Amino acid sequence: xxxxxxxxxFRFLLDEVLGFDAVAATERFGEATPETVNAIIAEAxxxxxxxxxxxxxxxxxxxxxxxxxxxxxxxxxxxxYRAIAEGGWIGMAGDPEHGGMxxxxxxxxxxxxxxxxxxxxxGLNPLLTQGQIEALETHASDEMKALYLPRLNxxxxxxxxxxxxxxxxxxxxALSTKAVPxxxxxxxxxxxxxxxxxxxxxxxxxxxHLVLARLxxxxxxxxxxxxxxxxxxxxxxxxxxxxxxxxxxxSLEHKTGLHGSPxxxxxxxxxxxxLVGQEHGGMAAMFTMMNNxxxxxxxxxxxxxxxxxxxxxxxxxxxxxxxxxLPDGTGSIIDFADVRRMLIEAKAEIFAARAIALACAMAxxxxxxxxxxxxxxxxxxxxxxxxxxGTDTAQKVTYLGVQVHGxxxxxxxTGAAQxxxxxxxxxxxxxxxxxxxxxxxxxxxxxxxxxxMRLCDEIEAEAEAARGAxxxxxxxxxxxxxxxxxxxxxxxAQDMQERFAGAVPFQSAFARVLGAFYHxxxxxxxxxxxxxxxxxxxxxxxxxxxxxxxxxxTRAGAAGLYALExxxxxx
Ligand SMILES: Cc1cc2nc3c(=O)[nH]c(=O)nc-3n(C[C@H](O)[C@H](O)[C@H](O)COP(=O)(O)OP(=O)(O)OC[C@H]3O[C@@H](n4cnc5c(N)ncnc54)[C@H](O)[C@@H]3O)c2cc1C
Numbered sequence: 001x002x003x004x005x006x007x008x009x010f011r012f013l014l015d016e017v018l019g020f021d022a023v024a025a026t027e028r029f030g031e032a033t034p035e036t037v038n039a040i041i042a043e044a045x046x047x048x049x050x051x052x053x054x055x056x057x058x059x060x061x062x063x064x065x066x067x068x069x070x071x072x073x074x075x076x077x078x079x080x081y082r083a084i085a086e087g088g089w090i091g092m093a094g095d096p097e098h099g100g101m102x103x104x105x106x107x108x109x110x111x112x113x114x115x116x117x118x119x120x121x122x123g124l125n126p127l128l129t130q131g132q133i134e135a136l137e138t139h140a141s142d143e144m145k146a147l148y149l150p151r152l153n154x155x156x157x158x159x160x161x162x163x164x165x166x167x168x169x170x171x172x173x174a175l176s177t178k179a180v181p182x183x184x185x186x187x188x189x190x191x192x193x194x195x196x197x198x199x200x201x202x203x204x205x206x207x208x209h210l211v212l213a214r215l216x217x218x219x220x221x222x223x224x225x226x227x228x229x230x231x232x233x234x235x236x237x238x239x240x241x242x243x244x245x246x247x248x249x250x251s252l253e254h255k256t257g258l259h260g261s262p263x264x265x266x267x268x269x270x271x272x273x274x275l276v277g278q279e280h281g282g283m284a285a286m287f288t289m290m291n292n293x294x295x296x297x298x299x300x301x302x303x304x305x306x307x308x309x310x311x312x313x314x315x316x317x318x319x320x321x322x323x324x325x326l327p328d329g330t331g332s333i334i335d336f337a338d339v340r341r342m343l344i345e346a347k348a349e350i351f352a353a354r355a356i357a358l359a360c361a362m363a364x365x366x367x368x369x370x371x372x373x374x375x376x377x378x379x380x381x382x383x384x385x386x387x388x389x390g391t392d393t394a395q396k397v398t399y400l401g402v403q404v405h406g407x408x409x410x411x412x413x414t415g416a417a418q419x420x421x422x423x424x425x426x427x428x429x430x431x432x433x434x435x436x437x438x439x440x441x442x443x444x445x446x447x448x449x450x451x452x453m454r455l456c457d458e459i460e461a462e463a464e465a466a467r468g469a470x471x472x473x474x475x476x477x478x479x480x481x482x483x484x485x486x487x488x489x490x491x492x493a494q495d496m497q498e499r500f501a502g503a504v505p506f507q508s509a510f511a512r513v514l515g516a517f518y519h520x521x522x523x524x525x526x527x528x529x530x531x532x533x534x535x536x537x538x539x540x541x542x543x544x545x546x547x548x549x550x551x552x553x554t555r556a557g558a559a560g561l562y563a564l565e566x567x568x569x570x571x
Contacts, residue, residue, distance in 0.1 A: 002314070003053035003307055005045035005114040009354070011038065016525040017518060018359055020106065026369035029104045037107065044089070044111045051083045052118035056307075059121040059260025060418045064201075066252045066262075071200035074260045077122055081203050084115075085155025090126045094133050098149030105292075105368075106361040109299050113354065116303025117310075120422050121260030123303070125158060125198045127296050132159030132210055135227075135289035139277035144229065147239055148208060158203065161289055162193040162211040162230075162266065170435050172212065172283070173222035179213035179273060189213055189230050189273040192250070192265065195429075199264030200232070200249045206241040207232040209266070210289065211273060212282050219280070227282035228273030247271040257421025290430065295360055295383050297430040298390030301423065302353050305394045308401035308419035309346045315405050315414070316343060333404075342404050346397040348539040351522070352515025353386075353393040359518075360386040377451040381444050384436035389511035391426035391433060398423045437503035440510070441491055445499075449492040452510070456485040459517040466520050469528030473540045477520050480513045480547050487551045501561050502554035509550035516544040 014020035014037065024032045055076045065072045084090060093108040094100020108130065115123035133152050136145055151157040168174035177191025189211055193199075200207060209230045218224030233241035246269045253263040277285040316334040329335035334343070360382035367375035398420035402409030409416040427433045445452065463478035491499055491506060519536035526532035 003049060003056075003118045003310060005048050005117065006306060007041050007045045009351075010041050010110050010113075012522070012525075013355055013358055014106070014110075017355060017522050018362055020362065023104050023106060023362055023365045023369065026366070028102075028369040029365060031102075032104050032107070040092075040103070040107055041110060043087070044114050047083060047087055047089070048114040048118040052080055052115055052122065055080050055122055055260075056119040056418070057415060059119055060257070060415075060422070061259075063121075063259025064252060064262035066249060069248055071202060071249060071252070071262045071264070073201050073203070073262070074121075077201075077260060078203050080119070080122055081125060081155070084122075084126055090129055090155040091133065091153025093130065094149065094153040095137050098137070098145055099153035100133070100149070104361075104365040106358060106365055109296065109358060109361040112296050112299045113303040113306070113357075116300040117305075117307035118303075119260070120300060120304050120307075121258050123300070124258070124261045125201070126155070127293065127300070128161055128198055129155070129157075129159040131161060131289040131293040131296070132208065134292045135210060135285055136229075136276065138288045139227070139281075139285040140229075144274060144276065147235060148229065151206070151239075152208065157206040157208055157231075158198060158201070159208045159210065160196055160199055161286075161293070162196055162199075162209050163286065164193060164195045165191065166194055170432060172286075173220070173225065175212055175214065175225065177211065177213040177268065179215050179226060179228055181215075182272070185274075187213075187215075187228060187273045187275065188270045189228055189247075189268045190270050191268050193268070194265050195253060196264045196266045197261055197429075199266050200262060206235070209247070210276065210286070211268065212286055213273070215279055222283045224280055225282035225286075226279050227276040227285040229276055230268065230271050230273040234272060245271045256424050257418065258425055291383060294387045294430050294436070295357065295364070297426055298353070298360075298387040299357050301390035301392070301394030301426045302350060302357060304419055304423045304426070305346065305350050305353070305397035308394075308398040308416065308423075309343070309350060311414075311416055311419065312346065312401040312404035313343055315408070315416075319406075319408075339404060342400045344535070344538050345543070346400050348519070348535055348543065349393045349397060349515075351535065352511075352518055352539060353390045355518035355522075356382065356511065356514050357386040357390050374451075374454070377447065378455075381440075381451045381455065384440040384444065385507060385511050385514065387430065388427070388433040388436045388507050389515070391423075392508070392511075394423040394426050395420075433507070434504055437507040438500055440507050441499040441503045442496060445488075445492055449488040452488045453485055455514070456481045456488070459484075459513065462517055462521055462524075466524045466528070470520070470523060470533065470536075473520055473523070473537060476540050476544060477513075477516045480516060480544055483548065483551055484509060484513045487554055490555060497558045501558035502556065505550040505553035509547045509554060512544055512547040512550065516540050 058074045091100040092103045093105045096102040179187040211230045234243045236242035250265040319333045324335040326335045333339045363379035405416045459481040463474045466474040519539045523533040523536035
């Protein structure tokens, strides 16, 4: 499928909107000079445009299969994976002490955005390995780091994340997989995990499963969970893949989309595992991996949206229907106001979601580089917003992509529908967007809303700076930030049930206001004129007003949601 990574857009965002130079100015990331960043973006674009994007359709039409207990991947995926690994893209943010490149996580997010637009199903594989690398760097013993990290960073081995069980989805604490000490420092892992992405493949090397399980004396709930490394092939004394471990793929899930990514039901049958971190400390360790992956799933949404948007734009420029309403029109459907609306809306949403996600990635880098508490709070606050808005944007834009194609969008041969089917899971996995919202209004507001209000201050300062050049747009953004601030104050004073009732609309309202902030800043960076200003005006005049309705929903409270009983819903 043709795809052109939006390299210029990434550079504009990093240089002109988000101030990436602050990351490059730190000692830790001093090597991320503008020249290096430009070279990385250009190389990543080349790989994704030329090598990965051509694999997109085979990943849908000839998805992964299970043959005699072994997963066979889509044609070309193994070669594509090797190109990713050999290019050094998997370990780009890994610690150089263990074979990583030590680059900022922000650049990792840029790469992930591109690969998700090129072929989401394949891109999910390195994403999981990258999450595992971070979890091991933070929690594993030196011995485990020395064995696994170089091989994961190089892409020789891949990583998975095993949380979900039939009775334990959002409620991870309900898991029942057992870990019994073997008496030699290892553990026997027994249980079934479902929905395990890339639980097996035919790329060679080894597959390293991070598995959440319960020790015999474990407390109930999340407090009693421990994390284990359970490799498919047990490394021998030289660290080479050796004897087969007692685990297997029982079946592959039949899915709506993402057919190129094998989603496995895994059986652990007394498999040998090694503890990662402390006994009963599994959730803390898993959170490291999940936090990284949550933002990256938001980024996946943005990438898929970009792919769908490019596809729809190309079709709109070609498809002729009726007479153009414009005297000097192209003669294709792009001349119609409603088609313009759909395309501009898609572009405006992608820009806003991308800015928020990269701002979150930068906050993570600044946190790592400076250890400052404000960056920790900023990254924590933005993560659920970036995940949910990026993946909601994927739903909207892939839907619009099909709509722009008309009937040809619904017919599989154009590939427009694949984006929509592939993207559908993004609001569900890595914590549903409802769970993200609960995190935002719960844990992320334990500070009484302080981190959120600091962001409102920044938005208002940006609006003040833009008043001279763009008074109307600036006033709208300033007013929206004030409403958001009042809503944060109101929420912080509510009990959890009230907060949870308004959590999803609040999360969306927050994203709307933040999106407007970044659009305004982009327009100002472009001198308050031209296409950047026009795009900002579209977002601020047509999409930002939704924040008022969303805030009204947030404040409507819980009682109304329980005024209808389940039997009323059924009648
Ligand atoms: C294609 C695919 C790939 C996946 N890959 C992996 C993987 O690699 N590893 C892995 O471990 N898992 C994986 N998952 C599992 C995924 O993370 C879960 O599906 C997800 O966490 C939701 O759990 P669930 O499906 O059991 O839904 P449930 O938890 O049953 O949720 C159903 C609904 O109830 C809502 N809900 C649940 N609890 C609450 C609450 N407390 N408050 C408000 N609303 C609530 C949810 O938001 C949702 O709308 C994958 C899933 C899919 C479909």
